Amino acid sequence: MDAGIEQLLAEGRHARAFDLIVPAFRDRVFRLACSILRDRAAAEDAAQETLVRVWKALPGFDGRAALGTWIYAITRNTCLMEIRKRRPTVSLDDPDSDEAQHAAAAASVGPAADPERDNLLRLLESLPANQQEAVRLFYLEDRSYDAVAESLGMPLGTVKNLLHRARKNLMALAQPVHEEKAA
Amino acid sequence: MNAPSNYAACEQYEHEIADLVDGLLPETDARRVRAHLADCPRCRAWQSRYAAMNEQLGAALPKPALSPGFDAALQARIDVLKPANGREARRAAADQEHDVLLLTLRKYTRRKAVLGALGGATAAGCIIIALQRLVLQESALQAALQGSDRLVVFGAIGAAIAAAVIGWTLSRNAMVMPRFARW
Numbered sequence: 001m002d003a004g005i006e007q008l009l010a011e012g013r014h015a016r017a018f019d020l021i022v023p024a025f026r027d028r029v030f031r032l033a034c035s036i037l038r039d040r041a042a043a044e045d046a047a048q049e050t051l052v053r054v055w056k057a058l059p060g061f062d063g064r065a066a067l068g069t070w071i072y073a074i075t076r077n078t079c080l081m082e083i084r085k086r087r088p089t090v091s092l093d094d095p096d097s098d099e100a101q102h103a104a105a106a107a108s109v110g111p112a113a114d115p116e117r118d119n120l121l122r123l124l125e126s127l128p129a130n131q132q133e134a135v136r137l138f139y140l141e142d143r144s145y146d147a148v149a150e151s152l153g154m155p156l157g158t159v160k161n162l163l164h165r166a167r168k169n170l171m172a173l174a175q176p177v178h179e180e181k182a183a
Numbered sequence: 184m185n186a187p188s189n190y191a192a193c194e195q196y197e198h199e200i201a202d203l204v205d206g207l208l209p210e211t212d213a214r215r216v217r218a219h220l221a222d223c224p225r226c227r228a229w230q231s232r233y234a235a236m237n238e239q240l241g242a243a244l245p246k247p248a249l250s251p252g253f254d255a256a257l258q259a260r261i262d263v264l265k266p267a268n269g270r271e272a273r274r275a276a277a278d279q280e281h282d283v284l285l286l287t288l289r290k291y292t293r294r295k296a297v298l299g300a301l302g303g304a305t306a307a308g309c310i311i312i313a314l315q316r317l318v319l320q321e322s323a324l325q326a327a328l329q330g331s332d333r334l335v336v337f338g339a340i341g342a343a344i345a346a347a348v349i350g351w352t353l354s355r356n357a358m359v360m361p362r363f364a365r366w
Contacts, residue, residue: 022257026253026257040245044250044253047253055264056264139241140244164198167237171233174236
């Protein structure tokens with residue numbers, strides 16, 4: 001897949017290469033944006049913005065990094081810029097904040113109200129941002145460590161440790177709830 | 184059952200138990216971990232809680248998909264950017280035309296120089312021949328103008344003038360200016 005695209009790029013056929021890049025990368029770009037922004041509409045906008053930036057920057061792509069690594073780095077930068085654009089003084093824990101409402105909206109997508117599921121998502125929200133991103137992306141990417149590592153631009157071992165810490169933290173946070181129920 | 188002092192050793196198994204639950208552990212390692220699980224109630228409990236957490240997270244986290252209009256919206260944004268590339272193409276064409284013009288100018292300048300040199304050499308030759316006749320022979324001017332060679336002298340002078348005029352005219356008119364394309 002990448003070889004054909006990189007061949008076109010080497011020949012300077014950027015428009016044709018872009019036609020192949022979009023179907024090859026758009027879904028993973030979107031999923032990465034989802035894991036960072038936690039909002040479907042914002043993630044779709046970020047995916048659009050990312051691919052437009054890729055189009056503009058493609059003539060300058062020098063092939064020093066793998067194409068996927070380059071595109072996911074652009075995605076992460078685009079998402080971080082989107083986060084910076086949001087009100088910086090509002091805490092993520094403020095229930096009236098946009099982020100909290102986005103998180104609630106994201107949580108409300110899917111099956112009907114389920115107290116256990118809602119509780120789990122609340123616990124997930126309490127984890128550090130990098131652990132949350134890794135966990136969300138891991139399940140979005142059908143539990144592929146390799147895909148998470150490539151998208152986040154981290155070594156595989158780092159991703160495994162991050163996910164392990166995140167899930168251990170979740171289990172520790174969830175234990176009191178289970179013990180209360182058992183009592 | 185493992186004593187509390189062995190819990191540190193059990194923690195070493197957690198990564199592998201997680202991989203076992205995720206189906207990512209190689210079979211040789213899986214056999215070893217299963218053997219440990221058979222002997223260790225703590226790790227069995229941990230495995231059970233991890234598997235439940237894994238399943239809950241997989242079910243709880245939304246898996247959004249891109250909207251059907253994503254590609255069309257992206258294409259519309261790219262199309263807006265394409266006129267900029269069109270301007271670039273016109274600029275490149277103008278640069279190319281400029282280069283062609285420079286080559287043409289160099290070519291006609293060389294031709295002008297050659298024609299000028301030929302004309303000048305012819306004129307100089309004719310003048311030298313005429314002067315030899317006029318100056319070096321006895322009773323030069325009168326004899327030349329009245330003698331039997333006068334036709335030769337007049338002819339040589341006329342030829343010199345004609346050659347100079349032709350050379351000068353060619354050098355002035357040979358350089359045809361190429362037209363600029365309008366854009």
